[in-house]
Amino acid sequence: MPDQPAHPKDQADRFARARESQSVALLEDYVEMIGDLHAELGEARVADIAERMGVAQPTATKAISRLKREDLATSRPYRGVFLTEAGTLLADRVRARHRTVVAFLVAVGVPADVAELDAEGIEHHVSRQTLKAFERYLANVDARGRRR
Amino acid sequence: MPDQPAHPKDQADRFARARESQSVALLEDYVEMIGDLHAELGEARVADIAERMGVAQPTATKAISRLKREDLATSRPYRGVFLTEAGTLLADRVRARHRTVVAFLVAVGVPADVAELDAEGIEHHVSRQTLKAFERYLANVDARGRRR
DNA sequence: GCCGGTAAATAGCCATAGCTATAAATCATA
DNA sequence: TATGATTTATAGCTATGGCTATTTACCGGC
Structure with a gap:
């Protein structure tokens, strides 16, 4: 435990x-x-x-x-x-968050169609801090070209 | 777009x-x-x-x-x-999924307390496939010792 | 300018998820 | 064993988020 x-x-x-x-x-x-x-x-x-x-x-x-x-x-x-x-403002924020969540899920290996489906539910529970972590992760992945 | x-x-x-x-x-x-x-x-x-x-x-x-x-x-x-x-059976499945989601969030850089909070909402929207992706990710991280 | 068709609003229903206040059932103990 | 305290159930309210059926408002074409 x-x-x-x-x-x-x-x-x-x-x-x-x-x-x-x-x-x-x-x-x-x-x-x-x-x-x-x-x-x-x-x-x-x-x-x-x-x-x-x-x-x-x-x-x-x-x-x-x-x-x-x-x-x-x-x-x-x-x-x-x-x-x-x-x-x-809210719409823009939500749209940006949605995109980040989808991109993040894809980046960690979730198939794109599944990522899109799951993001619809997940995004609403992603706090500012978690979103920041996702963004950082994506920035890293981008920097290194690809997954690795 | x-x-x-x-x-x-x-x-x-x-x-x-x-x-x-x-x-x-x-x-x-x-x-x-x-x-x-x-x-x-x-x-x-x-x-x-x-x-x-x-x-x-x-x-x-x-x-x-x-x-x-x-x-x-x-x-x-x-x-x-x-x-x-x-x-x-459901309880066991839910508990396992919860643990995986928290561990995964922590592994990608979400602070532990925030991970615990967000997981409570996120977990219910994590499909089998996405969960698999999280598990794979965690297995990789473990294999390489630490983040890297 | 009227009239038919479409689009939106309204009425009225259901289930869920919450609440407080109250009743009923059980338990523990004097 | 009776009684008081605790625990659970019930009653009855609110709001949300669905739905179908119906009414109302608008618009375009004849």
């Missing part, structure tokens, strides 16, 4: 933290998606958001309400959804 | 998959916790489970109902919670 006397309180905090990340995850996904749609299509319509997220249209509408409540997005009915400044 | 024409359907599937993992995550955490408590204390009482999970006691009771429904656990009121065979 290497570790874990596991002070119950600490462990409880860990779980609480994981639950917390979880609650932010969907917001992040939607915000990133809206950013992508604007980049690709020039606008983000509710129907497109729903399709890409793989949910029914009212589900997307409801999620967008939450984004608005959190000041991440605005929308003009029948005119699409728009990110606020905060939303744009 | 390296990747992502992102066929909407594929992407939708990715999100669906991430949501799915999410729904299994809590079951995994509870099952592992019950296993730990049996190992440490010889029994798993609802109150202890609740404390360690950082939730109120009725929340734990409700989760345990779900475990029973899924044939992962049984319980005799006021006598504790017990894992079924399936539950025990």
Whole structure:
């Protein structure tokens, strides 16, 4: 048994933290998606958001309400959804993190398609510090040409 | 732009998959916790489970109902919670995966305490294939003595 | 300018995961 | 053995995140 006397309180905090990340995850996904749609299509319509997220249209509408409540997005009915400044910042951050996580997984030997799949879930739980470690790792790998 | 024409359907599937993992995550955490408590204390009482999970006691009771429904656990009121065979297998698998994820994160330069925190969320999204990649990585690191 | 079709919003349902407050069951002990 | 303390279960609330069915609003073409 290497570790874990596991002070119950600490462990409880860990779980609480994981639950917390979880609650932010969907917001992040939607915000990133809206950013992508604007980049690709020039606008983000509710129907497109729903399709890409793989949910029914009212589900997307409801999620967008939450984004608005959190000041991440605005929308003009029948005119699409728009990110606020905060939303744009978040989207950029999330997109960058996603790319880093995928690249990192690939760099340590995960097949690209699997990396893409797993990253979708993993990324939301990657802290700033862990992300930094991934970036450092990638920088090293790049410096040495290839894996080695 | 390296990747992502992102066929909407594929992407939708990715999100669906991430949501799915999410729904299994809590079951995994509870099952592992019950296993730990049996190992440490010889029994798993609802109150202890609740404390360690950082939730109120009725929340734990409700989760345990779900475990029973899924044939992962049984319980005799006021006598504790017990894992079924399936539950025990799951617990072992989850515990092993958790250890691997933490060890891997540490090996790529994540501080131990952060690794422990992040692993709690990450582990549930690590597929069999990604786990294999982590194990391979760890085997390599071990073989070469240290990082290098 | 009306009218049909599409897009979005609304209504109303389900399950999960949390909570507090309360009831019931068990245990320990006087 | 009865009683008080502890432990578990239950009731009933909130919010999230799904869904289908329906209504409402908009837009384009005739």
